[in-house]
Amino acid sequence: MTEQPGPRDTGSTGTTGSTGTTGTTIVLGHVVTPASQTSSQTPGPTHLDIPDGAVAYAGGTIQAVGAADDVRASYPDAAIVDEGDRLIVPGFVDAHVHFPQVDMIASPGLELLDWLENYTFPTEARFADAAHADATADFFTDQLIANGVTTACVYSTVHPESVEALFRRALENNLRIISGKVCMDRNAPEALLDTPDSAVADSVDLLERWHQVGRLEYAITPRFAPTSSDAQLAALGEMATAYPDVLIQTHLAENTGEIAWVGDLFPDAVDYTDVYDRAGLVRRRSVFGHAVHLSERELTRLAAAEASIAHCPTSNFFLGSGMFSLARAQELSGLRIGLGSDVGAGTSLSPLVTLNEAYKVSRMLGTPMDVPALLRLATLGGAEALGVDATVGSLEPGKDADLVVLDAHADANSAVLKRRADNAVNTGELLFALMILGDERAVTRTVVAGDG
Ligand code: GUN
Ligand code: ZN
Numbered sequence: 001m002t003e004q005p006g007p008r009d010t011g012s013t014g015t016t017g018s019t020g021t022t023g024t025t026i027v028l029g030h031v032v033t034p035a036s037q038t039s040s041q042t043p044g045p046t047h048l049d050i051p052d053g054a055v056a057y058a059g060g061t062i063q064a065v066g067a068a069d070d071v072r073a074s075y076p077d078a079a080i081v082d083e084g085d086r087l088i089v090p091g092f093v094d095a096h097v098h099f100p101q102v103d104m105i106a107s108p109g110l111e112l113l114d115w116l117e118n119y120t121f122p123t124e125a126r127f128a129d130a131a132h133a134d135a136t137a138d139f140f141t142d143q144l145i146a147n148g149v150t151t152a153c154v155y156s157t158v159h160p161e162s163v164e165a166l167f168r169r170a171l172e173n174n175l176r177i178i179s180g181k182v183c184m185d186r187n188a189p190e191a192l193l194d195t196p197d198s199a200v201a202d203s204v205d206l207l208e209r210w211h212q213v214g215r216l217e218y219a220i221t222p223r224f225a226p227t228s229s230d231a232q233l234a235a236l237g238e239m240a241t242a243y244p245d246v247l248i249q250t251h252l253a254e255n256t257g258e259i260a261w262v263g264d265l266f267p268d269a270v271d272y273t274d275v276y277d278r279a280g281l282v283r284r285r286s287v288f289g290h291a292v293h294l295s296e297r298e299l300t301r302l303a304a305a306e307a308s309i310a311h312c313p314t315s316n317f318f319l320g321s322g323m324f325s326l327a328r329a330q331e332l333s334g335l336r337i338g339l340g341s342d343v344g345a346g347t348s349l350s351p352l353v354t355l356n357e358a359y360k361v362s363r364m365l366g367t368p369m370d371v372p373a374l375l376r377l378a379t380l381g382g383a384e385a386l387g388v389d390a391t392v393g394s395l396e397p398g399k400d401a402d403l404v405v406l407d408a409h410a411d412a413n414s415a416v417l418k419r420r421a422d423n424a425v426n427t428g429e430l431l432f433a434l435m436i437l438g439d440e441r442a443v444t445r446t447v448v449a450g451d452g
Helices: 067-072 101-105 112-128 130-146 160-173 194-209 230-242 256-265 272-278 296-304 313-318 327-332 350-365 371-377 382-384 415-422 427-437
Strands: 025-034 045-060 061-067 079-090 092-098 147-154 176-180 217-222 247-251 286-291 306-312 338-339 405-406 443-447
Touching: 025 067, 025 371, 025 427, 045 067, 045 079, 045 371, 061 313, 067 405, 067 415, 079 427, 092 101, 092 130, 092 338, 092 350, 092 382, 101 112, 101 147, 101 160, 101 338, 112 130, 112 160, 112 256, 130 147, 130 160, 147 382, 160 176, 160 272, 160 382, 176 247, 176 327, 194 217, 230 272, 247 272, 247 338, 247 415, 256 272, 272 296, 272 405, 286 405, 296 427, 313 382, 327 338, 327 350, 338 382, 338 405, 350 371, 350 427, 371 382, 371 427, 415 427
Parallel strands: 025 079, 092 147, 147 176, 176 217, 217 247, 247 286, 286 306, 306 338
Antiparallel strands: 025 045, 045 061, 079 405, 405 443
């Protein structure tokens, strides 16, 4: 009888979940990856480009990355997967996404606060039904893999069952999922409210059972300041102190109406960032979604705390929230920045599509990103933002074997992408064409911890 993956029994320290295959596998192709020895703030060579390359892995861990001949010589008995001249890149990292919102993505006509009230909250209320949560978690995790996303920082709903559903499914797929129960005790429909005490009790219970089971991690998840009382933020801050290494995720300074409301709700706070700071929620591995409209003081404070920002360009355009300046934020050392789809305000789970919008934002702001910076944002940058760069985000020995094969000539791709790829004169042009013209149809293989 095979053991079913599941949560830890409270009190035990063991972990469960798939451990990947034991023999060595080599994938041959055109390897392109950021390199983690150089930080995003330091100029210099930041990525590898190996046209006749190979990645060897065993037991879910990368053993070697290099020229195909060298890697093959080192592992003569390895199983070979020949991807020809297709690109092999690290598994993508989605630093901010709401899994329940796949049900209402592309809901028209409203800005953030009205969009939440009219579309988001009614959709999330359905997750009181565990069967619905299960079905949506299945769909969502399948879509992550189809889009080449192997690591994601995910909001569930206020219902603990929604987190259970996501973690259960992610454990079966061996995805690196960081998620938590959304906490909100005011300014939302009654059916979606918790309390300061129940928010902490439910969060701790989930954390104790699921944190670091397989590749899963728990995240303390106040939705955003307007839906939490001071008491709830303080209670979650206390929880954060008790679990100093646990990730915290929330939203920050996304929309000007939201910021004005936060000013009314928290008159004693210096600014929006200070609302979280006073509660002890600004630190390393605090991941703030959006952060579009931050003052110099706030950005500097986030950098000093070594906190992170999830840049969510499709969402910021879709809700008309504004344009986040990555260049401005990157001037401050310490700040870590990843790419977020922010589905369902974001309009695609595809990191390629999201990078298209990230490029356009950077272009609009007069600080255009180059191709290595774009690839980094969706991989190693996101891993750094989530504090998981020791294990994912780049193709390097010792890291998890999460990789994605991109094929500009996959049958389903547009004729325009195929034609542009034919005319690409170098790797940068080919990758850029995939980012600007491609989507999940260009993802022809996703290897998750050595499986796939
Ligand atoms: N702010 C608070 N909740 C949300 C959400 O679900 N989506 C977005 N984009 N912003 C938020
Ligand atoms: Zn969000």
